[in-house]
Amino acid sequence: MPKRKRGVTGDAARRQQAIRKRERRVVETEEERSQRLSAMAQRGQDRRAEETEELRNSRLSTMAQHSQDRREEETEELRNSRLSTMAQRSQDRRAEETEELRNSRLSSMAQRSQDRREEETMEQRNSRLSVMAEHAREHRRIQNFYASRTTLYPVVEEHNCGEIDNICLKCGGLYFAAEKNARGVYTHCCHNGKIVEQASVYPMEMKVLMDGSDELSVHFKNKIRSYNSALSFASMGAQVVPPTGRGAYCFRIHGQTYHRTSHLHPPQAGEEKFAQLYVLDSDLATRRRMERGENSECNPELMRKIDEIIRRVNPFADAYKMMWELEQQVLREEGREASENVTMFISDDRLDSSQHRGRYNAPKRNEIAMVFKSSDGVPPNNRDICIYPKQRELCRISTINPNCDPMTYVLFFPCGERGFRINQSYSELQFYVHRLSVRRDIFNPILYGGKLMQQYVVDSYVKVEGNRLNFIRHNQRMLRVESYLGLADHINALATEAGIRPGVTVILPSSFIGSPRAMQQNFQDAMSIVRDFGKPDLFLTFTCNPKWKEIKDNLFLGQKPHDRPDLVARVFDIKKKALLQDLKKNGILGRIVADIHVIEFQKRGLPHMHLLLVLAEEDKIRDPESIDRIVSAELPNETHDSRLHEIVKATMIHGPCGVLNPNSPCMADGVCTKGYPKQFREATAENIDGYPMYRRRDNTNHVIINGNVVDNRWIVPYNPYLTKKYNAHINVEICSSIKSIKYIFKYVYKGHDCAKVVFENNGQGSITWDEIKTFLDARYVSAPEAMWRLLEKKMHEKSHSIIRLPVHLPDMQPVYFYEDEERRALERAAQRNTMLTAWFELNRTDPEANRYLYADIPKHFVWKNNKWERRVRLGDRIVSRLYSVSPKDTERFHLRMLLFHVPGAKSFEELRTYDSVTMESFKEACRARNLLEDDGE
Numbered sequence: 028m029p030k031r032k033r034g035v036t037g038d039a040a041r042r043q044q045a046i047r048k049r050e051r052r053v054v055e056t057e058e059e060r061s062q063r064l065s066a067m068a069q070r071g072q073d074r075r076a077e078e079t080e081e082l083r084n085s086r087l088s089t090m091a092q093h094s095q096d097r098r099e100e101e102t103e104e105l106r107n108s109r110l111s112t113m114a115q116r117s118q119d120r121r122a123e124e125t126e127e128l129r130n131s132r133l134s135s136m137a138q139r140s141q142d143r144r145e146e147e148t149m150e151q152r153n154s155r156l157s158v159m160a161e162h163a164r165e166h167r168r169i170q171n172f173y174a175s176r177t178t179l180y181p182v183v184e185e186h187n188c189g190e191i192d193n194i195c196l197k198c199g200g201l202y203f204a205a206e207k208n209a210r211g212v213y214t215h216c217c218h219n220g221k222i223v224e225q226a227s228v229y230p231m232e233m234k235v236l237m238d239g240s241d242e243l244s245v246h247f248k249n250k251i252r253s254y255n256s257a258l259s260f261a262s263m264g265a266q267v268v269p270p271t272g273r274g275a276y277c278f279r280i281h282g283q284t285y286h287r288t289s290h291l292h293p294p295q296a297g298e299e300k301f302a303q304l305y306v307l308d309s310d311l312a313t314r315r316r317m318e319r320g321e322n323s324e325c326n327p328e329l330m331r332k333i334d335e336i337i338r339r340v341n342p343f344a345d346a347y348k349m350m351w352e353l354e355q356q357v358l359r360e361e362g363r364e365a366s367e368n369v370t371m372f373i374s375d376d377r378l379d380s381s382q383h384r385g386r387y388n389a390p391k392r393n394e395i396a397m398v399f400k401s402s403d404g405v406p407p408n409n410r411d412i413c414i415y416p417k418q419r420e421l422c423r424i425s426t427i428n429p430n431c432d433p434m435t436y437v438l439f440f441p442c443g444e445r446g447f448r449i450n451q452s453y454s455e456l457q458f459y460v461h462r463l464s465v466r467r468d469i470f471n472p473i474l475y476g477g478k479l480m481q482q483y484v485v486d487s488y489v490k491v492e493g494n495r496l497n498f499i500r501h502n503q504r505m506l507r508v509e510s511y512l513g514l515a516d517h518i519n520a521l522a523t524e525a526g527i528r529p530g531v532t533v534i535l536p537s538s539f540i541g542s543p544r545a546m547q548q549n550f551q552d553a554m555s556i557v558r559d560f561g562k563p564d565l566f567l568t569f570t571c572n573p574k575w576k577e578i579k580d581n582l583f584l585g586q587k588p589h590d591r592p593d594l595v596a597r598v599f600d601i602k603k604k605a606l607l608q609d610l611k612k613n614g615i616l617g618r619i620v621a622d623i624h625v626i627e628f629q630k631r632g633l634p635h636m637h638l639l640l641v642l643a644e645e646d647k648i649r650d651p652e653s654i655d656r657i658v659s660a661e662l663p664n665e666t667h668d669s670r671l672h673e674i675v676k677a678t679m680i681h682g683p684c685g686v687l688n689p690n691s692p693c694m695a696d697g698v699c700t701k702g703y704p705k706q707f708r709e710a711t712a713e714n715i716d717g718y719p720m721y722r723r724r725d726n727t728n729h730v731i732i733n734g735n736v737v738d739n740r741w742i743v744p745y746n747p748y749l750t751k752k753y754n755a756h757i758n759v760e761i762c763s764s765i766k767s768i769k770y771i772f773k774y775v776y777k778g779h780d781c782a783k784v785v786f787e788n789n790g791q792g793s794i795t796w797d798e799i800k801t802f803l804d805a806r807y808v809s810a811p812e813a814m815w816r817l818l819e820k821k822m823h824e825k826s827h828s829i830i831r832l833p834v835h836l837p838d839m840q841p842v843y844f845y846e847d848e849e850r851r852a853l854e855r856a857a858q859r860n861t862m863l864t865a866w867f868e869l870n871r872t873d874p875e876a877n878r879y880l881y882a883d884i885p886k887h888f889v890w891k892n893n894k895w896e897r898r899v900r901l902g903d904r905i906v907s908r909l910y911s912v913s914p915k916d917t918e919r920f921h922l923r924m925l926l927f928h929v930p931g932a933k934s935f936e937e938l939r940t941y942d943s944v945t946m947e948s949f950k951e952a953c954r955a956r957n958l959l960e961d962d963g964e
Contacts, residue, residue, distance in 0.1 A: 061196065123209030126828070130903070137900035181671075181748040188577040188601045191465070198223075199466040203577070205601045215818070216464035221453050224461070227442045229472055230336050236329075237475040240585050246326060248585070251479045253325055254438065257316040258333055260302040260343045261288035261424055261434035263486055268807065270630040271692070275573070275589035277632040278481035279809040284489050286431050287421035290414055291350055291371075302414075302434075305344040306351040309334050333438075342443040343434060346371060346396035350414065353398045371398045373412040373430050426490040427455075436483055439472050455494060459487040460817055463593055465581075475583060477590040481810035484592055488813035496799050500533055535798035540822060542802060552829040553623050555908035556641075559827075560621040563639040563762050564648055565657070569606055570635040570756040571599040572678065589632070592814040599634050600820050602753060610640065611826075615748060616657055616759075617646030625823040632809040639762075648761055651711040651719070658759050660705075660721035660744045662728040671751045676730050678756040679743045687735045704740035719761050830885035830907040832862050834923045837935045860893050869895045870933045877931030882907055921949040924958055 055063070078086070101109070124132070147155070193202040193213060200216030207213055217223070236247045247254065256262060265284040270277050289301040300319075304312040313331040316322055322330070338344045350371040357369055373396045412424055424431050432439075432446030447458040463473060463484070473480055537544035557563070573588035577598045582591060589595075603626075609615045611622060621641040628634055648654055665672040681703045684691035693699050707725040714720050723739040730737050746759045816822075860868065866884055869876045876895075879887060885907040888895040909927075912920045925938045932938045939945055939952045946952040953959050 058196070119207070119209040119211065121209070130900075133903060134899045181751055183748060183752045185754050186602060186605050186752050188598055191577075191581050194467060198461075198464070199469060200464045201467055203597065203601055205604070206597065215460060216466075217461055218453055218457055222458060222461040224444075226469070227444055229470055230340060230441055232336055233333065233438070233441060234470060234472070237472050238470070238583060243326070243329065245585065247329060248475075248477050250325055251438065251477055252482060253322050254330065254333065255436060255479050257319070257322050257325065257330065258337060259435055259437040260305075260347075261286055261431070262301060263435050263482065265489075270632075274631045275587065276478055276481070277589060277630075277809055277811075278478060278485055279630075279632065279807055280485055280489070281807050282805075283803045284486065284493075286424040286426065286435055288412065288414070288424060288434060289421055291347065291354065302343065302347045304334075305338065305347045309338065337437060337441055340442050341437065342396070343373070343430075346373065346398070347414075349396070350398045369398065371396055371414040373414065426493055431490075435486070436479070438479065439476060439483065456491045456817060456819070459491065460819075463487075463814075463817070465593070474591070474593070475586075477586070480590065481592060484810045484817070485808055485813045488817050489808060491817070493803075495539070496535075496803070499535065499539065500799055503533060532795070533797040533799050535802055541806075543798075548831075549625075549823060551908060551911055552825065552831075552906075553639075555829060555906050556621050556623060556825065556827060558908070559906050560641045562641070563623075564642040565616060565638075565640040566760040566762050567610075567638040567640070568635055568756070568758040569603065569638065569753070570629070570678075571595060571633045572755040573633065574677075575602070575754065577601075592632070592810040593818075595811050596634065596814045596818055596820065600815075600818075602755070603636055606636075606749070606753060606757075607638075609749070609752070610638075614646075616640070616642075616746065618643040619826070622826045623824075626815065626821070628809055628812040628815075632811040634811055634815060635756075651713065654711050654713075654719055654761055655722060657746060658719075658721060658744045658761060659747055660723050660742050661726075661739045662730065662742060663747065664728060668751075671747060674750055674754055675742065675745065676732075678754075679745045679750065679758075680730070680732060680737055681741050681743050683732060683735050683737055683741055688733075707740060827904040827906040830890070830905060832881060832885070832907055832909045834909050834912055834919060834926065835861065835863060836919055836922065862890060862895075865890075865894050867933050867935075870931045880928075880930045881926040881932075882909055918949050921953045924953050925949055925956075928956060928958060 052060070052063075075083070098106070121129070144152070188203045188205060191201050191203050193204055193207065194200070195202070195213045195216050197214075197220035198217040200213060202213040202215075206215070212219075236244050238244075263284060263286055265280040266282045268279055268281045270279060289303050291303065291306065293299050293303055299307065299312075299315050304315055307315065309331055312334055313327055316330055316334075317325065317327050338348075350369065354369045412422060412428065412430060414422060424434065427447070427449055429445040429448045433443045447455045451458070453461075462471075465471070465474060473483060476483065535542045535544065537548050539545060573595065575598055578588050578591070578594050581594055582588070607622075607624070611619045619640050620643050622639060624636050624638040626634055626636055642648070648657060663671045663675055681701060682688060682691050682693065682699070684693050684699045684703060689697070691699070693701050693703075705723055706720075708720055708723050711722040712720045721744055723742070726739070728739065743756070743758050744760055745757055749757045749759070863881065866881050869884070869888065876884070876888070884895060886905050887898055889898045890896075909923055912923045914920050922935075922938065926932075929938055936945060939947075939949060941952055941955040944955070946955060950959075
């Protein structure tokens with residue numbers, strides 16, 4: 028009988044195997060761990076896809092039992108750690124989920140809760156209600172604690188974003204921990220590896236200038252826009268409007284931008300610029316550049332040195348040199364007339380060696396351009412840049428041409444690296460964010476560009492926005508809607524009156540963020556929240572502090588905060604979210620039931636947030652003592668709290684202005700527009716016409732600002748806890764009247780200045796209405812705002828989803844259609860319910876719905892598949908409103924009025940009926956119901 032082999036079997040073998048696995052995992056790299064977890068997840072998913080319902084139930088039951096066993100054995104410390112981790116994962120998932128996923132999750136949770144409550148006994152129900160009541164009492168205790176602390180000196184650590192040391196595994200992009208998505212990864216830099224650019228070698232001589240701190244480097248970075256303009260092959264044209272007054276540099280444009288390059292020779296000899304200078308020798312080109320007034324402060328030797336580098340490595344310099352050489356060759360061999368047919372096209376894609384072979388006479392080419400002699404000289408692509416020997420007009424470069432960036436920003440792309448190309452798997456916006464990302468151990472010249480980086484950021488965003496607007500302009504037929512046709516009727520009437528024909532009508536729809544229509548809709552949405560929850564109680568303005576540690580610590584050598592709009596935007600966004608968390612989730616100033624905020628940018632470019640908060644009834648601010656617990660308008664005592672004193676001194680003092688500084692920006696006609704200095708007051712007093720008059724005692728507390736004594740009369744109202752925690756200007760105001768509320772909402776949603784559309788006679792005998800042109804002509808864009816928009820940070824948010832309800836007369840609902848397809852659109856409209864007609868139908872089929880007004884239906888029903896279906900979760904944060912209607916639209920205006928007073932209507936006819944009498948019009952129905960104050964209304 029053979030001997031049995033001795034070895035470890037059974038449980039002992041499994042234990043040894045488990046130990047070996049743990050030992051391997053201890054030494055595995057992050058990449059190996061990620062691969063292992065991914066493989067395990069895939070195997071688990073494959074197994075689950077194949078298992079039967081019986082196997083699935085068995086697995087879930089076993090997992091539940093194991094989980095229960097582990098939890099019964101865990102210590103209090105382990106339990107708290109587990110719950111904390113679960114809460115963080117849940118928070119991350121919810122931050123990333125879509126509106127549809129959120130509604131689905133809330134619906135499932137509501138159903139489970141309802142099922143549990145239906146099964147609970149009376150004893151269990153009383154216990155649950157008792158726990159809820161205790162939570163409410165605890166909440167009030169917490170609110171009273173924090174509110175009372177504001178009158179003292181709060182003990183609170185300053186908020187910190189942490190280190191920017193979290194790495195994207197795909198491209199090496201660096202992030203703060205708070206920037207991760209729900210899956211705990213960082214994808215904004217390359218969108219999970221979707222964007223891959225081949226790195227080029229940046230010339231070492233230029234790198235030394237970019238990241239150096241010596242005198243020449245400092246000079247170069249200070250004049251970098253002048254050097255770039257002098258050495259580039261194309262120019263960015265815009266109305267550059269720097270902010271007035273003193274302060275950090277801020278690149279800001281007004282209106283539209285364009286990009287142009289020159290032809291081979293200038294109209295007049297000696298006026299060479301841009302690419303024309305690269306056909307001259309380096310010394311002569313440098314002299315020409317230095318002769319221009321805008322380059323007078325540049326260093327000639329440095330200008331020549333960079334010129335020589337560009338000639339050595341740049342394909343565009345090589346291309347213009349090729350064109351000049353071919354022109355000289357043809358001039359010698361065939362004469363001047365023939366040389367005028369020499370043409371170069373700079374392709375919008377890289378040229379391969381077989382492209383266009385044999386089509387032109389004696390072509391010269393490199394990777395980006397082809398030079399040829401042809402009588403027609405037409406480039407093969409309308410996005411290509413066609414260069415001729417001599418033309419008076421500069422050549423316009425399309426913003427979607429990938430050569431636009433390397434020709435305009437030669438200091439960033441000295442080797443001619445292409446910009447965004449269409450028909451990619453990623454968007455133009457994503458491409459620019461990729462180029463502006465910080466990466467470990469990878470030199471990015473853009474991030475060292477200072478003033479030129481600001482220009483590049485603005486230029487990039489304006490190109491993205493411009494291409495979106497171009498799409499809207501060229502797809503107006505897709506935007507045709509009956510409500511816009513009323514505008515067309517108005518234009519036709521004006522044209523007839525003026526004796527000219529109607530011209531082009533260009534609409535900028537409300538779906539475009541920042542458009543006047545969008546701002547108007549947002550204002551109406553905000554007012555609908557006030558209608559449901561009452562006026563806001565608090566108005567906060569939170570302004571970015573460029574001296575935040577997270578900004579200063581991550582600047583490169585010699586940089587100032589204004590050199591890095593990317594850092595400013597990212598840090599402010601993190602702190603904004605933390606502040607909202609403190610206010611909305613932690614209830615620092617009381618429980619919040621509704622809120623609205625918008626992001627704006629100062630003239631100097633720094634972002635700030637306007638925030639309106641509605642407090643719960645138990646936390647309302649009802650008297651001067653409550654105001655004093657929330658708001659302070661006095662200098663803190665330096666002895667009691669030196670840190671708070673320094674923060675208030677640095678961030679919460681207005682001016683000084685007036686006689687102390689008559690040139691302050693807040694001054695108008697010799698008076699401060701903000702009403703400073705305020706009067707001393709021993710006690711806070713309510714003001715029924717606006718803000719309260721805060722306590723400003725005449726005590727010994729004062730500071731010296733620019734040689735002037737500043738006391739409590741100059742302090743901007745603040746909350747000590749928030750000011751100390753966030754080390755920033757956080758103006759906290761109590762809203763005390765409806766008059767102040769309307770001002771605040773209009774201020775918050777004011778949009779671009781001067782964005783009023785006007786009719787224009789285009790000089791060709793027609794009248795035009797162009798909302799896109801008006802928008803572009805009126806806008807101002809600064810580098811911090813452009814960076815914020817490129818990073819896709821939100822410009823405004825509300826606590827509630829707004830359901831907008833249409834108001835239309837019978838058979839006059841809005842109809843969306845393509846031009847020349849009106850009949851088909853009308854047929855579709857006749858067969859499809861609107862929200863209003865579906866409400867009539869709901870009231871005919873569901874008696875319970877008859878008790879609701881039209882405006883209240885979305886709180887109880889959801890719009891789905893062109894009908895109202897009962898809402899499963901009634902706790903959804905929903906606010907509804909009816910679209911506003913002008914009183915000049917008489918019948919529709921009075922229909923809207925009836926919809927606010929008549930519940931359960933089953934038809935338009937029923938809305939016109941009162942006391943069994945059907946009126947001829949909706950206006951008559953309003954009069955019958957005494958909804959009109961007089962016959963003229």
